[in-house]
Amino acid sequence: MGDTVARAMWERFEPVHQLVYFAPEVREAADGLGMRGYWMGYFALRAAPLGPAPAAVVTSCFHVFHPDRVARALPDAWGHASPQEVLRARERAIDAAMTRLYGADVVASAEVAEAADLAWRAALAADTAGRVLGAANQALPRPAQPHVRLWQAVTTLREHRGDGHFAVLVGRRLGPVAAMALKSAAGETDAEFQRSARQWDADAWRAAEKDLAERGWLDGRGRLSAAGSAAHERIEADTDAAAAAPWTALGPDATARLAHLLEPLARTVLDSGIVPAANPVGLTNGTWGSPG
Template sequence: MSDTVARAMWERFEPVHQVVYFAPEVRAAADGLGMLGYWMGYFALRAAPLGPAPASVVTSCFYVFHPDRVARALPDAWGRAAPQDVLTARARAVDAAMTSLYGPDVVDSAELAEAADLAWEAALAADTAGRVLGAANQALPRPAQPHVRLWQALTTLREHRGDGHVAVLVGRRLGPVGAMLLKCAAGESDAEFQRQTRKWDLEQWRSGQTELLERGWLDEDGRLTKAGTVAHEEVEAETDAAAATPWTALGDRATARLAHLLDPLARTVLDSGILPAANPVGLTGGRL
C-alpha cells in the first residue's frame, strides 16, 4: 500500500483525536479530577495509558516538550488521580464531547459504528515494537460505545504514528527544538506558539536555529534552504512509511471505506473552531 495512504488517513483521524485536547467537556473532566490548569490535565490525560509514569519517561515519549514543562505536571497529577481514574474520566469526557460535537443521531448511527469497528481492526494491527505510546493505547480495553471506541482506536493509530515520527527524528539527529524549527520553517506551525507552549527559552531556541543553520537546512532569515526542504520532505516520507502497517493489514477496500466514513467527522471538527489557529500539528482546516 502506498505511503500516501498513511498520510491521507492521518489527515482524517488527527482532527477527531484532537477533540481530547480542546473540547470544553474534556477540560471540565480534568478540572473535576483536581488537575491544576490545562497542562497538568493534558499530560495526565495523554500519559495515563502508561500508568503512573514519571516526568522523565513522559518527556521522552512526548519528545518536543521541555522537561520543566512536564515536571510541573508529573508526578503531581498521579497524587490527584490514579491513571485508571484518569482513563475512566477521559472516556466519559470523550463521550460527552463527541455527542455534543456530532449530535446523538451521528454517534448512534450505523455509519459511525462501522467506522469504529474498522478503525479498531486497524489499531489492533498496528506494529508496536519500540512504540511505547502506541502500545500503551493499543492495550486498553475495547470501549462499548461505538463513538468512544472510534476515538480510542484513532488515538492508538495517532500515537503509533507519533512514535514512528520520533524514531525518524532521533535517527536523523533532530532534537526536540530542531524538529519544531524544521516544521515551522515549512509553514506547518507557528514558531512562537511552539516555543512558548513547549516551554523552551529564547537561548535554547536560538541554539536550535544555529544548529540547523550550520547543517545548511535554514538560511539566515530562518527559511528552509533547498537542503532543508529535502530533509523535511524525507522526514515526513519516512514517518508515513513507518505508519503504513495498520492500513496494509486493513486492506485497500476497507481503508478507503474508513476514509469515507471519517471525512465528515474530521470536517465537523475542523469547521467547529475548537482547534486553535496555531494548532501544532498543522491541521486547522482545508486539508480534506
C-alpha cells in the same frame, strides 16, 4: 498500500483525536479530578495509558516538551487521580464532547459504528515494537460505545504514528527544539506557539535554528533552504512509511471506506473552530489527499 495512504488517513483521523486537547468537556473532566490547570490535565490524560509514569518517562515519550513543563504536572497528577480514574474520566469526556459536537443521532448511527470497527481493526494491526505510546493505547480495553471506541482507535493510530515520527527524528539527530524549528520553518505551524507551549526559552530556539543553519537547512532569513526542504520531505516520507502497517493490514477497500466515514467527522471538528489555527501538529484545513 503506499505511504501516501498513511498520510491521507492521518489527515482524516487527527482532527477527531484532537478533541481530547481542546474540547471543553475534557478540561471540565480534568478539573473535576483535581488537576491544577490545563497542562496537568493534558499530561495526565495523555500519559494515563502508561500507568503512573514519572516525568522523565513522559518527557521522553512526548519528545518535544521541556522537562520542566512535564515535571510541573507529573507525578503530582497521580496524587489527585490514579491513571485508571483518569482513563475512565477521559472516556466520559470524549463521550460528552462527541455527542455535543456531532449530535446524538450521529454518534448512535450505523456509520459511526462501522467506522469504529474498521478503525479498531487498523489499530489492533499497528506494529508497536519500540512504540511505547502506541503500545500503551493499543493495550487498553475496547470501549463499549462505538463513538468512544472510534476515538480510542484513532488515538492508538495517532500515537503509533507519533512514536514512529520521533524515531525518525532521533535517527537524524534532531532534538526536540530543532524538530519544532524545522516544522515551523516549513510553514506548518507557528514558531512562537510551538516554543511557548512546549516551554522552551528563546535561547534554546535560537540554538536550534543555528544548528539547522549549520546543516545548510535554513537560509539567511530563517527559511528552509533547498537542502532543508529535501530533509523535511524525507522526514515526512519516512514517518508516513513507518505508519503504513495498519492500512496495509486493513486493505485498500476497507481503508478507503474508513476514510470516507471519517471525513464528515473531521470536517465538523475543523469547522467548529475548536482546534486553534496555529495548532502544533500542523493540522490541515481539510484539503485531503486520496487514501487510495
